[in-house]
Amino acid sequence: MSLHQATRTPADINLSGWYGILPPPKAHEVLRGRHEADWVIVGGGYAGLAAARRLSQLVPEDRIVVIDAQRIGWGAAGRNSGFMIDLPHELGGENYGGSHGHDRKRIRMNRAAIEFSSSAADEYGLQRFFIRAGKFHGAATDHGLAILREFENHLTGLAEPFEQLDAQQLKKITGTDFFIGGTFTPGTVMAQPAGFICGLAEGLSSRIRIFENSPVTSVQIGKLHIVKTAEGEISAPRLILTVNGHLESFGFFKKRLLHVFTYASMTRPLAKSEQATLGGELHWGLIPADPMGSTIRRIGDRIVVRNTFTYNSDMSTSEKQIKRIGAAHDRSFRARFPMLGEMPMEFRWGGHLCLSLNSAPAFGEVDERVFVAGCCNGLGTVQGTLYGMLTADLAVGSDEPMVAEALQEQTPARLYPEPLMSIGAPLKLWAMQRRAGREL
Numbered sequence: 001m002s003l004h005q006a007t008r009t010p011a012d013i014n015l016s017g018w019y020g021i022l023p024p025p026k027a028h029e030v031l032r033g034r035h036e037a038d039w040v041i042v043g044g045g046y047a048g049l050a051a052a053r054r055l056s057q058l059v060p061e062d063r064i065v066v067i068d069a070q071r072i073g074w075g076a077a078g079r080n081s082g083f084m085i086d087l088p089h090e091l092g093g094e095n096y097g098g099s100h101g102h103d104r105k106r107i108r109m110n111r112a113a114i115e116f117s118s119s120a121a122d123e124y125g126l127q128r129f130f131i132r133a134g135k136f137h138g139a140a141t142d143h144g145l146a147i148l149r150e151f152e153n154h155l156t157g158l159a160e161p162f163e164q165l166d167a168q169q170l171k172k173i174t175g176t177d178f179f180i181g182g183t184f185t186p187g188t189v190m191a192q193p194a195g196f197i198c199g200l201a202e203g204l205s206s207r208i209r210i211f212e213n214s215p216v217t218s219v220q221i222g223k224l225h226i227v228k229t230a231e232g233e234i235s236a237p238r239l240i241l242t243v244n245g246h247l248e249s250f251g252f253f254k255k256r257l258l259h260v261f262t263y264a265s266m267t268r269p270l271a272k273s274e275q276a277t278l279g280g281e282l283h284w285g286l287i288p289a290d291p292m293g294s295t296i297r298r299i300g301d302r303i304v305v306r307n308t309f310t311y312n313s314d315m316s317t318s319e320k321q322i323k324r325i326g327a328a329h330d331r332s333f334r335a336r337f338p339m340l341g342e343m344p345m346e347f348r349w350g351g352h353l354c355l356s357l358n359s360a361p362a363f364g365e366v367d368e369r370v371f372v373a374g375c376c377n378g379l380g381t382v383q384g385t386l387y388g389m390l391t392a393d394l395a396v397g398s399d400e401p402m403v404a405e406a407l408q409e410q411t412p413a414r415l416y417p418e419p420l421m422s423i424g425a426p427l428k429l430w431a432m433q434r435r436a437g438r439e440l
């Protein structure tokens with residue numbers, strides 16, 4: 001028997017635009033009193049809800065419970081930019097790619113996760129939040145263009161389709177002449193992340209019990225695991241932890257997880273006249289050529305800017321930090337859309353990413369009948385879904401072949417000792433973001 005007290009519980013601040021523009025999502029109950037279940041899943045993001053859905057397919061008679069510290073969709077799952085990318089997407093690299101063998105496997109597994117989400121979108125009527133639109137990469141500098149050409153060579157080597165775009169073609173789509181060239185890849189799904197995740201939870205709630213606003217304060221591992229919150233507890237023989245970086249708060253993968261935040265701002269609705277001035281298409285998503293640059297999305301009458309990574313080892317950000325980075329968003333916005341003048345941002349927010357030094361996920365059985373899926377290295381909409389669904393397969397002992405592949409992958413490497421991390425990680429991020437130059 002072992003007790004894992006949570007040293008921290010999540011408290012994301014500021015309403016994200018994705019959540020803010022939705023009609024109020026369905027409320028789930030707060031955990032109160034004692035409950036029993038066959039499975040308890042802690043964390044209701046991509047990984048947790050994928051694990052729950054997969055379990056409901058594999059063991060439909062079992063009692064499955066999901067519990068989240070915050071409202072469903074309030075955490076990173078509803079705060080991200082919604083690029084569900086099928087291709088390799090190594091944020092720490094120079095051109096998003098890795099080795100060919102590794103990338104082929106990654107693409108196959110990412111696509112399996114996207115299909116799993118797609119079937120959920122069909123089942124629960126969430127197609128409006130899950131659009132197979134593909135993604136653009138835009139270069140604003142010669143360095144960026146060189147990165148894209150390298151990326152295209154890499155895609156050619158993988159026999160993956162792409163389209164090369166010049167400045168004129170990108171202007172027709174985005175309305176701006178900021179980009180000097182780009183690449184389109186067709187396999188990315190563009191999600192409304194909060195709409196998708198709240199809709200997924202609502203769809204699952206007819207078969208699965210979901211508790212929200214219920215931070216888990218301790219987990220006692222034993223014959224029956226006991227998961228406790230301030231007002232209640234659940235006992236179950238099997239436990240799945242899908243709390244992403246907060247795995248460390250429960251004492252798992254200590255000194256192996258990098259807690260990085262990234263930030264976004266969403267405009268107020270553009271007036272019809274502003275939309276006419278801007279031109280371009282109504283819906284598109286663009287990733288910078290340099291992984292450290294700005295991601296831009298247009299969603300009808302609004303535009304979303306995401307940039308800046310900060311190392312926050314205490315797993316939290318502050319209003320001051322969000323405000324400071326908001327000024328960087330405004331600069332990036334003005335550089336791309338000078339024709340729109342001073343555009344007020346209606347929403348500004350930040351969110352927690354969990355990375356590892358070797359881009360490896362946290363996956364597997366960490367104690368008897370205790371399974372984990374987390375640390376999705378900035379591509380959690382897809383890889384959270386992937387490892388979430390595979391934890392269910394692993395835990396049930398199904399014959400899904402991707403489980404063996406996932407178990408053969410590396411685990412998160414040990415971080416450098418202090419004070420190297422607290423000094424070195426911010427410096428490295430600063431240098432990488434500086435390298436992005438005009439792409440930021």
Ligand SMILES: Cc1cc2nc3c(=O)[nH]c(=O)nc-3n(C[C@H](O)[C@H](O)[C@H](O)COP(=O)(O)OP(=O)(O)OC[C@H]3O[C@@H](n4cnc5c(N)ncnc54)[C@H](O)[C@@H]3O)c2cc1C
Nearest residue numbers: 043045046047069075077080081083216351379380381384
């Ligand atoms: C601004 C931004 C942009 C991003 N853009 C993209 C993108 O375009 N594409 C992409 O793939 N990824 C993107 N990401 C990353 C993506 O959001 C994450 O990788 C993804 O959410 C991880 O999914 P998850 O289910 O593993 O973890 P999370 O979504 O973090 O879910 C974990 C859940 O666990 C809960 N939890 C933690 N501790 C406890 C506890 N003690 N008790 C109960 N519940 C607990 C949390 O409240 C949370 O809801 C972005 C992130 C941010 C912040």
